[in-house]
Amino acid sequence: MTNLSHVMSADDHKKVIEQNENVMICCGRMGPMCIPVYGAMEELESEYQNIKFYDMEFDTPDARVIRNAPECNGFMGLPFVVYYKNGKIVHASSSILSKDQIKSVLDKHFQ
Amino acid sequence: MLYDVIIIGGGPAGLTAGIYTSRSKLKTLILDQGMPGGQLILTHEIANYPGAESLSGYMLASKMLQQAKSFGCEVKSNAKIKDLHLQGSIKKISLENGDVFESKSIIIATGGISREIGASNEKELKGRGVSYCATCDGDFFQDKNIIAVGGGNSALEEAVSLTKYASSVTIVHMLDNFQAFDYAVKEAKENPKINFVMESRITKFIGNERLEAVEIEHIPTGEKREQKIDGVFVFIGYVPNTKFLEGKVALNERGEIKVTRDLETNIEGVFAAGDSIEKKYRQVTIATGEGTIAALSAAEFVHRN
Numbered sequence: 001m002t003n004l005s006h007v008m009s010a011d012d013h014k015k016v017i018e019q020n021e022n023v024m025i026c027c028g029r030m031g032p033m034c035i036p037v038y039g040a041m042e043e044l045e046s047e048y049q050n051i052k053f054y055d056m057e058f059d060t061p062d063a064r065v066i067r068n069a070p071e072c073n074g075f076m077g078l079p080f081v082v083y084y085k086n087g088k089i090v091h092a093s094s095s096i097l098s099k100d101q102i103k104s105v106l107d108k109h110f111q
Numbered sequence: 112m113l114y115d116v117i118i119i120g121g122g123p124a125g126l127t128a129g130i131y132t133s134r135s136k137l138k139t140l141i142l143d144q145g146m147p148g149g150q151l152i153l154t155h156e157i158a159n160y161p162g163a164e165s166l167s168g169y170m171l172a173s174k175m176l177q178q179a180k181s182f183g184c185e186v187k188s189n190a191k192i193k194d195l196h197l198q199g200s201i202k203k204i205s206l207e208n209g210d211v212f213e214s215k216s217i218i219i220a221t222g223g224i225s226r227e228i229g230a231s232n233e234k235e236l237k238g239r240g241v242s243y244c245a246t247c248d249g250d251f252f253q254d255k256n257i258i259a260v261g262g263g264n265s266a267l268e269e270a271v272s273l274t275k276y277a278s279s280v281t282i283v284h285m286l287d288n289f290q291a292f293d294y295a296v297k298e299a300k301e302n303p304k305i306n307f308v309m310e311s312r313i314t315k316f317i318g319n320e321r322l323e324a325v326e327i328e329h330i331p332t333g334e335k336r337e338q339k340i341d342g343v344f345v346f347i348g349y350v351p352n353t354k355f356l357e358g359k360v361a362l363n364e365r366g367e368i369k370v371t372r373d374l375e376t377n378i379e380g381v382f383a384a385g386d387s388i389e390k391k392y393r394q395v396t397i398a399t400g401e402g403t404i405a406a407l408s409a410a411e412f413v414h415r416n
Contacts, residue, residue: 030167033243
């Protein structure tokens, strides 16, 4: 379990992206490619207070809201990382990310 | 801020060194360029660490980190090194964020970083058919045809594990023989889903939204052909993470740090441990042992000076 806030269901997901302007969700497992991304997000939370950071369990059926998003079409590597602005996906990526790679996306879309 | 020991790298070697030096009441700081844990974090299961029958690399790394901190070891993650001054009695490390740290001794434990194939389009298709982790991404390839690249133990063992999902696994290897242990080669050769393309390498990844094919070169003849494929898993080992040390400490032709038996480098007061040093075998147990030696050597150096 990470120290991030968790998206537990599709309803939860809807509320999170509707009620917050800038949202980053890492949808994965507690595996080797996902853990470093969660760790980087935990560190970025204090640095980017205008953004809400969440995780979501990839294997929960409700994670279809991310797994089946058109922006995630072709993704074949964990984690699926999705960035929302005003409820709309502005960027999505598949597989491990460094903190610097995440920051470049946050700076581009949420500044 | 002056430390007794600064450890660069928070993998098993660095964390073990941190446990030893901080427990010896030496003021210790670990600097890690990412998250502490090193390659351990990228390891799904550790089954050969004495005393721990089976646990995830993440759990083992977390326990080591917690143990180091419990003795007063300071840890700074995402610390990107800008410059190093290793000569003289006080060593200086400058970070990209402007922080500067000084220390009486240094332990370099920067480990290794995954080797990439270097073929065109590899980065663009990472997570879209190109993967470096069978346990993470294997189940995306149920009933698909995939390639595993490499000829060491990881490549052959992971190729076998991927047959749980894939309908076929082709092992592509640059040499005409395998570096893996005999048991791993035997197991792969006996698996009916696995076939072999030897003396060959991938020169191009083809696809836009998703990997569709690869270009494979037969090295002795230079002949190239295109093969349709759903996924490629890359297991071609690690390179030492020592680029930033060029011109600072003595490295061998492979970029590994040259060390004495006590794990001192060619610079007085600078020690090294783990997968970044010159050696034959790379295992987590060896890294922790070397972290211990480097810590004891550094402690003796600090007390002597």
